[in-house]
Amino acid sequence: MEYNHSEIEKKWQKKWEQEKSFKVEVDKNKEKFYMLVEFPYPSGVGLHVGHVRVYTASDVQARFKKAKGYNVLFPMGWDAFGAPAEQYAIKNHIHPKKAVEENIQVFKGQMQDLGLAIDWDREFSTTDPEYYKLTQWQFLQFYKAGLAYKAEKEINWCPTCKTGLSNEDAQGGVCERCGSQTTKKLKNQWVLRMSNYADKLLDGLDDTEFLDKVKTAQINWIGKSIGASVKFKLKDTDDDLEVFTTRCDTLFGVTFMVMSPEHKFLEKYKDRIKNLEEVKAYQEEAKHKSEIERTDMTKDKTGVKLNGLTAINPVNGEEIEIWISDYVLASYGTGAIMAVPAHDDRDFAFATKFGIPIVQVIKEPNTSEDTLSCAYTGDGIMINSGFLNGIDKKEIAIDKMITFLEEKNIGKKTVNYRLQDWIFSRQRFWGEPIPMIHCPECGWVPVPDKDLPVLLPDVQSYEPTEDGESPLANITDWVNVKCPCCGHDAKRETDTMPNWAGSSWYWLRYMDPHNNNAIASKEALDYWGKVDLYDGGMEHATRHLLYARFWNIFLHEQGLVPNSEPFLKRISHGMILGSNGEKMSKSKGNVVNPTDMVKEYGADALRLYEMFIGDYSKDAAWNENGLKGCRKFLNRIWNLQSKLNANAGYTPSLESIINKTIKKVTHDIETLDYNTAVSALMILLNEMDKETSITKSDYATILQLLNPFAPHITEELWSKYGNTNKLLAYEAWPTYDETKTIDETIELPVQVNGKLKGTILIPLNVEETYVKDTVHTQFADLLNGKNIAKEIYVKNKIFNIVVK
């Protein structure tokens, strides 16, 4: 017999809503648990079955922790600024605000159909003026702390989106919004000083329980590297050409230097450069290359020698030629390097191509000194290196060189980071306006707090402009204002914030979402504290997660939030792939719509299936037959009601398996092993089905254990057969008796030479002689005429006989 899922699911969803079953308030008598899942962009296409997996897993945690007695905060909201909403609006010729409203309704409806235990009273969108007022206010705190500045910067530029991008948004030279190749463009930008926080972002990881791969991704992105800065005198000038190196021990092997094509000395000393035309041509060429072309390692090295400029090696006074090449990046270190071709692959390739001398300073073991067919980068004895000669450990040589450089004041120990400041300006319409005003008299002036929020104006066209200006720049009514300082005519900043701004503090807002005066009340911030469990995709490991931590560390320093680190534990989930094992996409025709699945099989079956589909952290391919199987399981749970008898307590023959299952499901939910938790429930059902009848207690327990996965059907059956009149959603999690999870008789495997020959039944913890006798009796045939060399008994585990 099948149950009517639509009827039951609607019934309980309505009940939970009416009773506000999942509404939560600060309650200091209870321990809190904050379950956070990344809030979605409400795009036009609706929920993906991948969302269902993540939200269900979070919901299982939320319901489970609630049943365990925690005060659970499980909120949801909308990250609605940024590309998807804007693209959808442009395509459908509606205002982004309207598009967002429509899409939120679709998303929310789909989430409610899943029966998620969300406190909807805490819902908000990053595009709500009440919310972005506070985003703007926080930007101003960065500004006032000297951490937001406007600067002419070489930035990543997406020619398709016509907007600037941060380094994080242009990873690998590809625009995160549209996938186009990015180029470099010099632009006046708002920037946040995130690089000042590199060490704090690294050290803070120790206070988290992030997955190792998440930590590693962040550590790689921050890219801390310890070395030395060294000054090379520019011959016949007062300037030094400063470089950063991690191998200052090879300083005697420097035979040339390389500046990036953007280096400022090229402009400063253009009069001295004799081949300026050639240099200019090279600079121009570099400028027009995309990031991908520039960083393509397979291409040949290119470069131009600067005629008329030379440097002096500070350790031996030798004159060194200077080149420019695009393999040196303007954005890292000092934008110039000392080249040691004997011991660096890139420098070696460059020197070989252009016929520059190569001086070996580290002796490669077991070779003669003059056979260098490629750069040698290993350990060896220092040679041709003056006071370093004979040292055979690079650490010692480096230390000695740093001491020398510092004594002579020509260099010092330096730390460099790959992490750069956060380019915070976007030339797009659909984002938070940056609340700054430019006055010809006063310069940049922050919008006073009382004038926040700076609302987005209603406009005719929100398409990006050709000239790289924000679409807001054309709206003169909006742009022209009086200076808040002196009253002079002034202009608003027309750039908007990146979509990462709104998501950089949203978890704080959930704590107290209707507070008109502050991010959240002190009471709420103190009580809810850190997010206990934060679920999100790996694609955010070096973007959202880095920005959010940076933002929170800053707020903490300002005394605005109690913790420096916002998230205790970060986990990531695998994707749901199409049935062909490929990523779901319209063009591949393998998209599964969760709404169709809910209609046909029910939300409970869909939830259960997505929890059962496989290891939560790994990708899994969709298989509708698997979903059918889970629906079948729920039908069998439903039909179990026909087997109920009037006996009290657990059925004796089921007592052990019930206790074991409570233990396993509890453990597996805690360790996020949802698939094995579901499997344990299936095993329990199979056992119950074998009985001719079961008790109400038997039934009640399996319903409770199943409840986090399939909340509707269990709630319905609980209302008929449960132990209490309360909703199952309010019931405490079942407990188990450890002694009842232990079997008194065990089946012991018996091996001969490590190969399984059979099993014997023995009482638990029985003495070894008994086991030995039993084995010898039961396996007499096998042992007959054999020479027993050794017998190994591992208590209650195995009996192994070694024969010759």
Next chain:
RNA sequence: GCCGAUGUGGCGGAACUGGCAGACGCACAUGACUCAAAAUCAUGCGGGAAACCAUGUGGGUUCGAGUCCCACCAUCGGCACCA
């Protein structure tokens, strides 16, 4: 190139600190019910006639290895002309 992860039946996947490999589900096969089909229920289901052989490949440690060690192969992910 560096760092990390993964590799188990036809498929998704189980297997705690080394101790019965393949739990659970799907698919498949046979049977029951049915005029028939679907649904449901029951049984079987890694290979091999068997001894045995099987957890990417080749070695090793061990009474015993999916699990530990060494080498390699493959796939995926992160970083990458980062000095």
